[in-house]
Structures are given as structure tokens and as C-alpha cells.
Amino acid sequence: MDRLAKGLVVIILCSFLCFNAFAKGLFKDIPACLPPQMQACKGAAENKAPSIINSENKVTFENGHFAFEIQKSPVLSFQKIFSRYTQGECLNASSRIFLIWADDKLVDVNEFVIKNVTISKNGDSKKAEFLLDSKNAGLEVVLTVQIDKTPQARMELALKNETQNKNTVRVLFPYFENVLLGNAGDNYYYFPYKGGLTSNKPYELSSSYTAHTGSIQLVSVFNPKLGAGFFTRVEDNTGRPKTFVLTKKDKNGDEEIGTYKKLYGVFEEVSFKHTEIFPQTMGSVLGCYSYIYDAQPNQSVKLPAAVFGVHSGNFMYALEDYSKWMRTWFKHNRETPEWYKKVFYYPVAHDILGNTGWEKGFLKDGKIAIGELAKPYEHAIQLAYWGEHPKDDHLGDVREHSWYRYANPGDYNYEDEWGGLDALREDIAKAKRNGTRVTLYGATQYGTWLFSKVYQQHPDWAQLDKAGNEIHEYWWDLNDNKDRVRIVNMCGHVEEWQDWVANTNKRLVEETGTTGIYLDVMNQIPYCYNPKHKHDAHPAVAAEKILKKNLAAVCSANPEAVIECEDFCSDHLLQWTDSCWMKTFYQDLPLEFEQTFNLYDVSFVRFLIPDVKWTDFGPRWIYGSRRAFFNGIGYNISEVTNKSDPEESKQVTKEQRLDYLIRTCQLLKENADAFASMNCKPLVPTLPQYVYANYFGTDTKKIYTIYNKNDSEISGPVLSGQNGQNYHFVELLYDEEVSYDSVSDSVSLSISPWDVVCVAKLPKLLQIENKDGKIEVKIKRNVKDGVVKVLDSDDDGKNIADEYKLQKGKVVIDAGKYQNKRLIIKLFVNDYLTDERILN
């Protein structure tokens, strides 16, 4: 062998090894954001009864957690909010308490005269009531502020129109300006845009509740160095639209502030437009801006209650406080169907060209062939553009790509050329037999094709803009000829249209046998100005109706069937959908977005509302794949490579990216009992620095996803307090036993830089003996319907395991078949992993 040939061998071997070494080290050069390190706070809660003192110029509130002052004149305002946790102020200067726009004109805070203040007591709580009046605006205002023993104060605001004319009012309440805890640069925030953003960068953010950007009704500021924070939230369980705002400035005067497409996707009607409320001083503004209220003469408008509070630690206290309140009203419509809990690897397939993860398309030889093309590791596949399409675009232009011939959303007929309904139904059944569910992009409320029958017959259902015109949209790259795919926006308030949509989806489930209907942004109902329609008070009311109708229709066709939405608008609306395709860190947004706002890699709403099935939709693979795994949620494989990926991630091939998803999604599926559990908690304690863990539990096993955010491998104790004497611990991604030390009660393992792994605490059920050419697997406990699966070398999600049915609690396997191989032996009960042993 000459030198050159030797060199070649080395190179080949190396690339073979690198490829084969799967994901360990796959992310070694691809860092993720680092959250700030929290320090313990200086102070603590004190045992102090709540008191309110009304003196000449101010009212002072105090309990064991905070002390604050409301100044009575010349202007009603917060003067101080002292936190016992930081032993310091939460405000840098005074803060107004609410802002009111009457007929779209800001009422100057100086116009309000305080007429009366009364203090009252009810059990443990004390309340101050402020009666104010503005002659100019013709408004009487009643503000109440109540405290008890908890770290939260509760405020209510009612406005009375004292004129003889109908008024419209918009209110910013709660409103806190000049919020500053210690050094401005150390002030971090939680903002509820989609799943929740966190950062310390100066930004102007706004997000609408009930439009697709919105999510929950909470805004928070915290200082990790001081180990404490401040938050405010709104208690409204009606789903009424509102806009949450947060701006942060690190210095007084002019400062370059990042503006993340502030009003992105927000309807004009709920947009926050009054920028004059942002002071030029450093600190943060936190608030909630109401949608318009009509104030009738001599009638009162009562705003939803607002809560503010202080706490130690980061914003998790505020989230838990929000969760407690949310759970007083949030009732998910039903238990998630068992099959759907197990869906994690979830590509979308189009006819001839899918998204990157499924680029083969669902056609073969011009016929629908999803049953043949689907792989068992594809838990579900959504078919989009599966419906009938015209042979040309009505302009005589014939093109290959479906989007140019696209007739969905239209009448939702089947395409005869592809085999019609029969082929589709048979194919869906075939895929299901092979382990892959097929869902359909279904009828949605927002629009229909111009040439569809439903529009031709019911043009009166169309949505009109303020000028009285129909709104037509032209999809994708069709600018050269806009009439090609012309969508007419329909009005989601029209009951007949809602029924048409729900009935169409019911028909699709009945006819095709599909068990999932994707409703896209069904929950995002636009405003409509068609005077002939009967419109609800606000679009979220229509969204609620339409979700309820669709859920009922689809379930009546098949109780196993689910409805899926894209972007969730509000926690309120999540009550009537089975799932949400979450687009918090969508790949089309600038890279800056996730590099600024994704500090924790935690999807907070996923933990707040585990009743709903979450799927990450379209993130950058390099961040999104680990993030989805860390959060124990599914992944919609729309793009696995992205042109705007950072340079260091381009070395990871497309094949490796898909392999990673197949492997992690398989793990999630096998443990879907834990990942669908209500018993889950983000950011549980770990031992090493920059290592983060999320927890998911069932009665029999505990699971931790663990993110090593160090740029080097960590090795040693990671989790403690496991009480693991009768258990053992297995890392499930690479299938390795993990050591547990009962003296220190700690679990030790090593994790590659920037990698996410998954440790399970499992009962010691499998007892394995390997001798005389036989592997005897005994189950220590009586297990009903247990199945033992054996994999040699690697469980990559694609390898097919050998399956052995338990007989009298035991399985005897011929060891010859597996000579010199590492064996992964898994016990499944009801399809869920119950124990796992590695035989090296």
C-alpha cells in the first residue's frame, strides 16, 4: 500500500466513523442561547399583616412581600413599589396606573380629580377604593386596589360614561412605567408573544391576545443578579382581544431599540398605536391595552382585573401564579386520543413536491400512494393540496407544480386523475396499517378559491373591508399573474359559513377515514365590515364557535379524530382544539429573533397547557430540533436545512438532520405516556452549571430531558434527590445505563457539548441472564400484555426490533443471533416503554 492509498483509507475510515457516530457530538459547534445565572436574593418575605394607611397625600399599602404608595394628588400614581426580596424599589420614578382614551383621545392624567378614598377590610384582605372624576372627558373612574398576605395585589377599574352620548373607550390597564430593578442591563423580561420570549435587550414589543401572535396574559421583569422580579397579569377568561406591550430602555434619552416587527400579524383593530406612552427614561413599560369598549350614557364599563406582584427567582413564580388562576377556568374539551399522543415525527406532504422533510410528494406514477411511501417512523403525515384541481389555471396556463394548479381551499372534492376518493381512502387505511396516520389539510374558515362552487353560490358570505370591498389574496409566487390562484376571504362570523366548514370537515373524515383535520389559522378570525352580516362582539367569539363546531363535527364522524390549529391566539381558545402547531421561532424570521429571545429553549406554554398536543412548526433545525426534544414536543418537518443557518451548522448534513429527528421522535413516542402527562415541569434543578432539565412523570417512571449548554463535555453528577434505590437510570437517546449513587443520591452521566439527552428513572423490572447460548429475560412483576423488544447495536428509530411476547412472565432468546453485539432490551406495556436494559 503506498502512501497515497494509506491516506485515502484513513480519510474513508474517518468519514465513515464520523457519520456512524450518530448524534453524539453532532451539536458540538452549534451553541444555543444561555439564560442568565440566577443568584439568591438578598431579602425574604416577612411575617407582616396586610395594612393600608390613608394619609393626606398618599395611600400606603404594605404586607410581608412588598410596600407600595399610591399618590393622590396632583396626579394619581404609584410612587414606590418596594420589594422585600430585592430590598429595593421596583420603580425608577413614579408610574401612572392607567391611561384612558375616550373617543380615541388620550385623557390627560391631570384631568382626573380624586373625589374620595375609602378603605375597607374583608377577612385577611384590605382594599382601597379611589373615586375619580374627569369633567372634560365626562368620565367617572373607580379604581380598587386590594392586598392580602400573598405577594400579589389585585386591581379593578370601572369607568362610567357621565355624558348623554355614546362613547368609545380604550384603556391601558394595568400600566406600569419606569419599572427598574437594580441595573438596567441586568433587567430581563418575559413577554408572552406566542410561546413566550425572554431577553434583556432593549426592545419594543407588542403582541395581541386572540390574534395569532398572542398567547397568555402575563408580562414580567426580573433581575438575575438581584434574584427577584416583578410581574403583572390580567384576569380575563372570556378571550376578549387585547394587546400586551413591553418596552425596555437601558438608558435615558435616545437609544437604539430593537423593533421586532412590532405589529406582526396583528389585526389593525387590536394594534397598539399610541406610542406616546413610552417614556424616554430607562426602565421598562409593562401593560395591557384593551380592545374598544362602547360606553353607553350613564353606563359603566368594567375592565378585567389586573394583578401585580413581586417574587424571588426568575419569572417562574409569575408563570405558576398565572397557571393557578388559569386552571380555575381552563377546561380542555376532552382527553387527547391515545394514538395522537404518540405523534411526534410529523411531515407535511404535497402532491409532487413536499417540504424538504418529505420531498418525494404523495404521488407515485400519477396516483396517490402515501400508504406505500410512508415509513413506519413517520408517525403521521399531513397531506396538503390533495384535492381536485383544474387542468389549467383558468387562464389556459398549464404548469407542473401544484401551487399553480391549486384548487384547495375550494370545494374539497377529490382529484379523479389521482384515483379519486377510493384511492385516497384505501391509501389512508394502508398507511394506518403500517403505523402512519394520515391527516388532511382540511376546510378552513378564512377563505375559498374564487372559482369554487361555495363562493359562486354564497358570495354574500365574503368578508368586506372598511371600504366595503371583498378581500382577495394571491398566494405565493404568483405575482406574474394574480388571477391564477385567487382566494376570497370569507367572514368567520357568518354562522352558515361556519357550518359549511364544519360539515365539510365532517364529510372528509367520514369519506376518507382520516383521523386528523388541520384547520390552519382557524382560530384567527379577521374583522369584517359587511353590514349584512351579524357580527359577534369581537372575532374571538366567532373563533370559539367555529372551533367548537369543528371539534363536534369531526368527533361525531369519528371520536378518534382530532383537529389541529396553527398558532393559538389565546389560552382561552385552546380549550377547543386538540393541538397547536407552534411557530414561536419560525425559520422565516431573522436569525436575530431566536438569538435574542430564546434564552431558555423552553416552550413555556407547553408546560402551562400540557392538555394540548404541541408540535413545533418550521423552526431552524439547528435550534428547533434540540428545542422540540428538550420540551418533549413533536416536530413538523417542514424544513431541515435553512439557507440562513449559521456557518458552523452547515457541516451537519441533511441526512444527519433527519436521522436526529427520527431518533428523538421515536424516543418521544415510546415515552408518550410521560410526555403527554399533566405532571410536567420546566427547568427543574440540576447540579452542574449551564445544564438545564425539564421533567415529565407518570406513576411508574420519571423522565428528564437535559440540555448541556456548555461548550465542552460535562461528566459527573447531574441530578440529585432521586430516591432511586429500587430503580435504575437509563439515558434513552444513546441507550446507555446511567450510574446512580445511593449514598449521595445522585445520577451521573456525561453529555456532549450543546447536546440534549433524556434520562429515565425506571423500575427494575427486566432481569436478564445470558448463558449457555440463551438470553433469558424475566419480568420481576406480573405485567399484563408486555412485549420485549430487542435491538442490536443501535436503536436509531429505523432499525426494526425483534419482538418477543411474554410467556409466563419470561422470554428465552437464542443468543447466537446476537453474538458479540451490544443489545438494547426494552419492555413495553401498552406500547409504552416500561423498562430498558443494555447488554454490552
Ligand SMILES: [Zn+2]
Ligand atoms: Zn362579516
